[in-house]
Amino acid sequence: MTLAGTGGAAALGAGLLLGNPKQAFASPTATPGHAGVPSGWMNSFRPGATAPLYPPRAAPKPGEKVHEFDIELGISVHELVPGVKIHAFTYNGTYPGPEIRVPEGDWILCNFTNRTSEFHTIHWHGMILPNEMDGVPNGTQWGVGPNQTFKYLFRAQPAGTHFYHCHNMTNLHVQAGMFGALIVEPKEDLVKKVFPYSREYTLLLSEVDTVMVEQQMEEMLRMMGTMERMNASPKLMKEMNGRMMGWFADKKAFVNAVKGGYVPPYVSSQRGKSPLPNFNYFLINGKAYPMTEELMISSGENIRVRLVGAGAMTHYMHLHGHDFWHVCQDGSPLQSPIRLNTIPIFPGTTSDIIIQGTNPGMWHFHDHSDLASTNNGIFPGGMMTMVMYEDAEKHGVKVPEIVQVNS
Numbered sequence: 001m002t003l004a005g006t007g008g009a010a011a012l013g014a015g016l017l018l019g020n021p022k023q024a025f026a027s028p029t030a031t032p033g034h035a036g037v038p039s040g041w042m043n044s045f046r047p048g049a050t051a052p053l054y055p056p057r058a059a060p061k062p063g064e065k066v067h068e069f070d071i072e073l074g075i076s077v078h079e080l081v082p083g084v085k086i087h088a089f090t091y092n093g094t095y096p097g098p099e100i101r102v103p104e105g106d107w108i109l110c111n112f113t114n115r116t117s118e119f120h121t122i123h124w125h126g127m128i129l130p131n132e133m134d135g136v137p138n139g140t141q142w143g144v145g146p147n148q149t150f151k152y153l154f155r156a157q158p159a160g161t162h163f164y165h166c167h168n169m170t171n172l173h174v175q176a177g178m179f180g181a182l183i184v185e186p187k188e189d190l191v192k193k194v195f196p197y198s199r200e201y202t203l204l205l206s207e208v209d210t211v212m213v214e215q216q217m218e219e220m221l222r223m224m225g226t227m228e229r230m231n232a233s234p235k236l237m238k239e240m241n242g243r244m245m246g247w248f249a250d251k252k253a254f255v256n257a258v259k260g261g262y263v264p265p266y267v268s269s270q271r272g273k274s275p276l277p278n279f280n281y282f283l284i285n286g287k288a289y290p291m292t293e294e295l296m297i298s299s300g301e302n303i304r305v306r307l308v309g310a311g312a313m314t315h316y317m318h319l320h321g322h323d324f325w326h327v328c329q330d331g332s333p334l335q336s337p338i339r340l341n342t343i344p345i346f347p348g349t350t351s352d353i354i355i356q357g358t359n360p361g362m363w364h365f366h367d368h369s370d371l372a373s374t375n376n377g378i379f380p381g382g383m384m385t386m387v388m389y390e391d392a393e394k395h396g397v398k399v400p401e402i403v404q405v406n407s
């Protein structure tokens with residue numbers, strides 16, 4: 001009691017010595033040495049630091065490297081875990097889509113072809129690029145319609161862990177598989193300088209409501225069939241799709257339409273019970289435990305793990321038996337790494353961590369939210385994998401090879 005009491009009094013005393021807190025906040029140049037503000041922080045702050053390295057509007061010049069990718073969107077059957085399959089929207093047939101990896105400053109040319117009857121785009125999440133390449137349907141481009149191809153061309157910047165995803169009807173399309181990793185390699189890997197590593201893993205975290213995806217994909221397949229039977233022209237299909245999606249010239253036209261009797265599709269009388277997802281499968285790279293891939297490591301080795309919040313929920317990735325270093329956020333290296341054992345991955349964010357091989361064994365690495373440790377409510381499952389030491393037995397650690405699917 002006395003120790004805590006003394007400490008508290010000392011801290012309070014130090015606070016009182018600072019005088020008027022308003023004055024302290026009003027003059028940031030006087031902050032070095034101020035309690036709670038690291039000295040030197042303002043010295044290294046450069047307001048221009050988030051400006052892109054290269055002008056985003058420039059076209060490739062002769063001699064600059066352009067990496068060309070063909071991405072075709074189709075409908076596939078994807079297995080989340082043995083016994084559970086869903087209809088998925090897949091970029092080149094895989095869930096998630098293929099990883100794209102290019103050096104910073106090179107160009108990406110992506111020929112995106114849509115082989116479904118829905119409209120889609122690709123948004124390059126985290127890229128600083130020309131506005132018309134941002135992939136927002138009815139915002140920066142028309143949705144890419146059935147059998148249309150859109151060419152995305154932009155410079156890969158800034159460096160770091162990023163991802164791409166469809167930006168149309170994201171609540172369904174992203175759950176249905178339209179996302180993938182986009183890794184832009186820096187000219188100089190600061191992380192590697194501090195933590196030399198040769199192996200790395202990218203973990204795209206997401207979740208699915210299988211009931212909702214099946215219902216909505218079935219509805220869409222029915223509509224696709226109707227359109228095919230009508231043998232509709234691409235122009236007519238675009239108009240029909242536009243009407244279904246409720247396109248208006250501007251906000252005023254929309255408000256006037258509602259005043260005139262138009263019932264938007266989100267009104268209960270149109271929609272019935274709100275079809276918001278009730279997620280029941282939690283995925284790492286499109287798979288639930290036990291089908292997630294292990295992260296292999298050896299004693300004394302550093303591994304880099306890129307964590308991507310590709311879905312709609314926050315996930316709290318927790319590693320057993322170790323602390324790890326949080327080294328990058330949204331692609332950029334942190335001013336100084338942070339030591340953690342659990343890291344929240346918010347939707348739309350990426351975090352890179354370094355795991356140091358300091359404790360041989362087989363260690364759980366999983367979302368600490370208990371509901372995400374299940375498959376449809378049954379433990380164990382979901383967003384769970386293992387960090388496996390290749391040399392565990394050499395260090396006298398027995399690692400049993402078992403797979404548990406229920407309890």
Ligand SMILES: [Cu+2]
Pocket residue numbers: 119120121166167168169173178
């Ligand atoms: Cu889409």
